[in-house]
Amino acid sequence: MSWWLVVWNVVLTAAIITSAVTFIIILALPTSYSHFYPRYLTEEAFPENCKENPEKSGYAYFKKHVDEDGTVKIDASVQIVVLGDIGRSPRMQYHALSLATHGGKVDLIGYAGSEVHPDILQNCLINIVPIKPFPPRLQTNNRLLFLLLAPIKVLYQIWSLYYALAYCTVASKWMLIQNPPSIPTLAVCQVVCFIRNTRFVIDWHNFGYSILALRLGPLHPLVKISEWYEGLLSSHGVHAHFCVTNAMRRVLKEKWGIENALPLHDRPPEIFQPLSASNRSEVLHRLPGTTKYADDILSGRCRLLVSSTSWTPDEDFSVLLDALVSYSTTVEQKQYLPNVVAIITGRGPQREHYLRQIEALTKADKLQHVIVTTAWLSPHDYAYLLGSADLGVSLHTSSSGVDLPMKVVDMFGTGLPVAGWSDFEAWPELVQEGKNGRGFKSVESLADILEELFGEDGSQLKSLRQGAMQECQRRWNDEWMPVAGKLFQLKP
Structure with a gap:
């Protein structure tokens, strides 16, 4: 067999494999959100136990806005993403409850563990989607082992987060993420939002690189890389930003040129009340x-x-x-x-x-x-x-x-x-x-x-x-x- 036949066979085989892989990837891509096919609520979305407490289950909102055909159009479908324990992320839980209270359909995505707000469990407009956590036996406080295991943890988090966002939920109009953690949340969510035609919103609680600096020191190369990564991915392809202080808004503008950050100060929810x-x-x-x-x-x-x-x-x-x-x-x-x-x-x-x-x-x-x-x-x-x-x-x-x-x-x-x-x-x-x-x-x-x-x-x-x-x-x-x-x- 002449050399050109060998080259031809190799090229042909590679082309067939590449085509097959590309075809599989296209078939496996998650569905996209379409403004032409919005979500609707019907009576079937509310089981009998939800109707017993209509205000907290969302059934009262449904009855108030139901059309003659028995449906309510969902104007805001939102994926809320916490790459952490949902129960220990009160602000994101309050986002979910506020959205659901005003007729938004929410997928609350994060790690299960701590007890979540009881009203979230009662609300039929909020769906909790757990992310499979990194195995505890591979977690450590040792600085050297932390550096060695960090790449493995990031790869694991990338796949588990991508799978939860792309295949465990239907496409949403909006995605609201908690930052930090920034790695790999910003990158994975950017990709999913691009594929699914979803509007990307960041809720800034702090800066990921500044928290990493507490462990590694401000001059560590990983801290510098984290700062560059956080600035790059947050200043491009993001529809809107929330931040917890006016001071943070100023820093976002001066440091990374983010002009559209909206200060959203934390306020107490109804569960916290003075006692007689x-x-x-x-x-x-x-x-x-x-x-x-x-x-x-x-x-x-x-x-x-x-x-x-x-x-x-x-x-x-x-x-x-x-x-x-x-x-x-x-x-x-x-x-x-x-x-x-x-x-x-x-x-x-x-x-x-x-x-x-x-x-x-x-x-x-x-x-x-x-x-x-x-x-x-x-x-x-x-x-x-x-x-x-x-x-x-x-x-x-x-x-x-x-x-x-x-x-x-x-x-x-x-x-x-x-x-x-x-x-x-x-x-x-x-x-x-x-x-x-x-x-x-x-x-x-x-x-x-x-x-x-x-x-x-x-x-x-x-x-x-x-x-x-x-x-x-x-x-x-x-x-x-x-x-x-x-x-x-x-x-x-």
């Missing part, structure tokens, strides 16, 4: 962490301090522990000061580390006038705990300087005044110093705040609570509808 005196007493006597101390808290002999955390490096809880040690020592000298019960809620990678610190401080008698406990609560019980507390504490330090802790918003929703780490640019957008909260920048200043607010006649704490009560009057939907509702073209 009788309800507070019932909650304190019922919750496991407060039962033994309920009478002392109600009488003022003991103050209840609450903090919430994901136990990550951007929250240094040694600041709170050291301040509580200092406060306990002060009580020895100024016995008019009340004891403190401090409850820290949440889950995360550094939880065990701080539990060991708490145990060591307790055994060393450095917390004689302070009880420190941890808890993991349902959304409702967490809201009740905040409503029962005397002071909330935030240790969020902000890797970027322009994001804000949502936990403070939740605290304000119950009328709870806040003491928080204030050494970053966006802090004044949330807390008004001396009106609804206090800011601190060191262990010493936090210890002084605790002494000032818990001591004397409690007038300062009372004044801050009055300011926090004013903050709870404007709710999430009041903030959401003029910004996001307008973008998604929803009916009031």
Whole structure:
């Protein structure tokens, strides 16, 4: 056989294989969204149990807007993407509930794990689509192993996210993603939106590269690559942006030329409400962490301090522990000061580390006038705990300087005044110093705040609570509808 026949056979074989693969890829491409074939709701979408609670299930909206032919046209179908635990992403859950409340059909895509908002489970317009998580045995806090396993984790996340977006849901008009994490979320979602003719919207909670810098350092090559990647993919092919602060909007414009970012400040949802005196007493006597101390808290002999955390490096809880040690020592000298019960809620990678610190401080008698406990609560019980507390504490330090802790918003929703780490640019957008909260920048200043607010006649704490009560009057939907509702073209 002459050489040209060999070349011909090789080329022919390669062409056949390439054609076959291309044909398979075309057949396997996910369907695209078409404005000519919108979605419709019918009575069959609501089983009998949904009709028993029509307001929370979406059935009331259906009955209000149903046409003569028994259908309701869906003007806004939205994929909401969280490359994280859905239950630990409250803002994205609130997006889903607001969309569904105004007739949007929502696919909420993310990792299952923590308990989600109960209203989401009841709403027939919200469909939870779980992403298969990265195997736990391959996850590590070791820096060297993290660098070695990172490419494998990214490849795994790329496929699992793409599969969930492209094949586990029908095409939607919009896709709203939480950023960070940026890798691989931005790239995968851009590709899926292009294929499916979906409008891409980013909700900026922080910057992915600044969080990575907490672990690797700001000058690490991976941090620089992450920053370039985040800027490139967020400034092209994106229909709109939301961001949590005005300061973040400014940075997006100056750093990456993003002109159309819409500030959408976090506000408390309806689940967070102030408690009456009788309800507070019932909650304190019922919750496991407060039962033994309920009478002392109600009488003022003991103050209840609450903090919430994901136990990550951007929250240094040694600041709170050291301040509580200092406060306990002060009580020895100024016995008019009340004891403190401090409850820290949440889950995360550094939880065990701080539990060991708490145990060591307790055994060393450095917390004689302070009880420190941890808890993991349902959304409702967490809201009740905040409503029962005397002071909330935030240790969020902000890797970027322009994001804000949502936990403070939740605290304000119950009328709870806040003491928080204030050494970053966006802090004044949330807390008004001396009106609804206090800011601190060191262990010493936090210890002084605790002494000032818990001591004397409690007038300062009372004044801050009055300011926090004013903050709870404007709710999430009041903030959401003029910004996001307008973008998604929803009916009031």
